[in-house]
Amino acid sequence: MNFEFTEEQGMLRDSVARFVQDSYDFDTRCKIAASDEGMSRENWQTFAELGWLSVPFAESHGGFGGGPVDTMVMMEEFGKGIVLEPYLATVLLFGGLLQRGGSVEQQAELIPRIIEGSCLGAFAYLERQSRHAITDIKTTAAVEGDQLVLNGEKVVVFNGASADQLIVAARSSGEQSDEDGITLVLVPADAAGVERTAYRMMDGQVVANITFTDVRVPVADIVGEAGEGYAVMSPVITRANVALAAEALGIMGQLNAKTLEYTKTRKQFDVPIGSFQALQHRMVDTFMAYEQVKSLLYRAVCELDGEGDDTAACVHALKVLVDRNGKKIFGEAIQLHGGMGITDELDIGHYAKRLMMINTTFGNGDYHQAKFNELRYSA
Amino acid sequence: MDTSFAPEDLAFRDEVRAFFAEAYDSELQARLNNLETFKEAVIDWQKRLYKKGWIAPGWPKEYGGTGWNATQKFIYETERSAAGIRDVIPFGLNMVGPVIYAFGNEEQKARFLPGILQSDDWWCQGYSEPGAGSDLASLKTRAVREGDEYVVTGAKIWTSYAQYADWIFCLVRTSNEGKKQNGISFLLIDMKSPGIKVNPIVSIDNHHSLNEVEFNEVRVPVANLIGEQDKGWTYAKALLAHERTAIAGVADSKRSLAETRAFAEREVNGGKSLLSDPLFQKRLSDIEIELMALEFTELRVLATVAAGGAPGAESSMLKIKGTEMQQAVQELRMEVAAYYQGVLPNDLTPEQLGHDFGSQARQTYMYGRASTIYGGSNEVQKNIIAKAVLGL
Ligand SMILES: Cc1cc2nc3c(=O)[nH]c(=O)nc-3n(C[C@H](O)[C@H](O)[C@H](O)COP(=O)(O)OP(=O)(O)OC[C@H]3O[C@@H](n4cnc5c(N)ncnc54)[C@H](O)[C@@H]3O)c2cc1C
């Protein structure tokens, strides 16, 4: 039994923590959020130089060969700074799909570019009707000779406005919500027939709705096998969910620490408000809520790392607890800050909004609880 | 025990319905929903209510109230919510107005009540200070008497709509002797007075309704003092009970829940309506059951008041449960909106965006976090119940 990080993992964590500490204070973060792209390309280059963009990729492509623990320690630190740069979209999703399902040629061409910071990517999977069901896909991919023709629309594509390359989940056969018949396709963002409409979300990120009108790409740009995209995207999304939980943990830790600090300094009735037992018990509850998320996160990461057979249930459970405990933690953080907690000027609300967005990404708590129930209790 | 409506109540309900259907027209609604025209649209709407004689159901008839009984007030509130009409801006009509008619002199009543009833004066509430929130009595903004004037210096914070206000009613410190509650006075201050500065505060919903109001040697005529000097706390406390009853908002929560249910019904979740999802149904019914109870709790309090009783600690309960339910409904609507809850206002049409209520749900939810903080936080209300009801 050992919950210690290796020396390498510790160094990776410290390197991200130092960056957040030195270069990502709240004011800087607000400026980046307000910029056109909602992220900083300069920071992205720094990430490349520090080697962070290489972490999950195989050594054969110039990667660091890292596993879920490495991703976890980085994401937790990103969470502490509510970092806006598209690590999830480019490295974990776009890169993760290539790593898992890409052809030798696709990997050789694109992974080194991701690592050096010259290719931003996005995974276009959601549609306006799909809600949390990632297999609910109407966008079509039809084969015409040696070409694939795409038609349809994807919505709320993370990093969709800035990405150079997209991987699009399209339907090549089957019914609207089937797992079979999903084809993943590489599409350059500037291909003819691709149109992007950018807008902003409450956590500062810029997303896009993307329409595809007779977009033609070579059949060779399919990622994985035609019609078998689900087998590629499912494990990538599972890992992304664990990474998001790690980011959420970083946020929850910050919310608790900042709230605790505030209740020690804010005085009413001539005493620090932290001296009121009514508030102390609630802070004990949020402290325990944080520890429980951490434990379930470690459990899920151990499962992923060891390719355990309970991975799916663990990750569903994790997303349920992140949703529930996250709401509790940010709710108490705002409440205990009183009027201050309601201001845009304070960082508390910004941490809360990122947590809320994490909860809606790849399934909310109820979605994962239903999946968990299905796995555990269906007759 | 009887809560059914008499024929004359039903007739009254029809009259209210008919008036709202006609007076609250779509052109007005559009102006209310636009930040640029919000202020004048509110005034316009409140003037329509004034003309109808319905602007101040809570006031005694002699001062311009409606003379309705508890049932009629309940019907009016229910119909207002059902029609999707927001309550009047409370600062003049529900807050300072009652203080003036209860504790002001004849001259003050004649001078201020018409402007409040006709919405010609926009009022704001200057209670809270940076150092005095829950512990309101520790407020420090001081008023020093010089001849026929008070000279006021200090700062108020979280002052809602101060940027629109013509007048502010303030609690100020006129004495440091004895208990801190004792040296407080209730002062009406013209917002155009030299020495007042209003600084905006943007809130978590990305809007500007909150402000900091600075007072730098602002001169206020002694004629603007309500009641006696140093006795303002008594008047303010009477007002707070009024304010709390108003915040329960059961009728609004019911309407909002019904709307949320309708949104859920058309949302598709794994091939079926979200409304048929058992987990969602549990969330919905958890709220509906509490609201069914709260509706009767509210009626019980109203009946007590109608029978001549004072809304004491019960108003604290209405405030706590009412705001908890408001937040629960707001949160549920966010769940229905899924990832679209994150959308900030933009120029896209719902058709381009693919969604039509996410941004509004977010704004209401985020601002709604404040309802458990303002009007005396829910923690403070619980302290009141523990002491006043449970005798702890
Ligand atoms: C099944 C059982 C087995 C037990 N076995 C043993 C045993 O083997 N040996 C032994 O020595 N004792 C034993 N106990 C006794 C047990 O340790 C005491 O019951 C316990 O310490 C609580 O004390 P009390 O019952 O006097 O309750 P009290 O201390 O009077 O507490 C009453 C309530 O007030 C709350 N409370 C008290 N102080 C505070 C505070 N400061 N802040 C907030 N809330 C507070 C408590 O949490 C509790 O809810 C046993 C008790 C039970 C029920």
Ligand SMILES: Cc1cc2nc3c(=O)[nH]c(=O)nc-3n(C[C@H](O)[C@H](O)[C@H](O)COP(=O)(O)OP(=O)(O)OC[C@H]3O[C@@H](n4cnc5c(N)ncnc54)[C@H](O)[C@@H]3O)c2cc1C
């Ligand atoms: C949106 C909004 C609009 C407002 N509008 C107005 C307005 O128009 N005019 C005006 O005067 N004020 C207004 N307020 C101010 C509001 O009344 C105060 O925010 C409120 O009284 C709380 O004070 P505070 O913000 O200083 O929090 P604090 O008093 O510092 O409280 C911080 C936390 O400590 C808790 N706490 C404090 N004391 C105790 C205790 N004894 N026991 C347990 N817990 C405790 C509180 O519940 C809260 O959770 C508004 C506030 C908001 C958020």
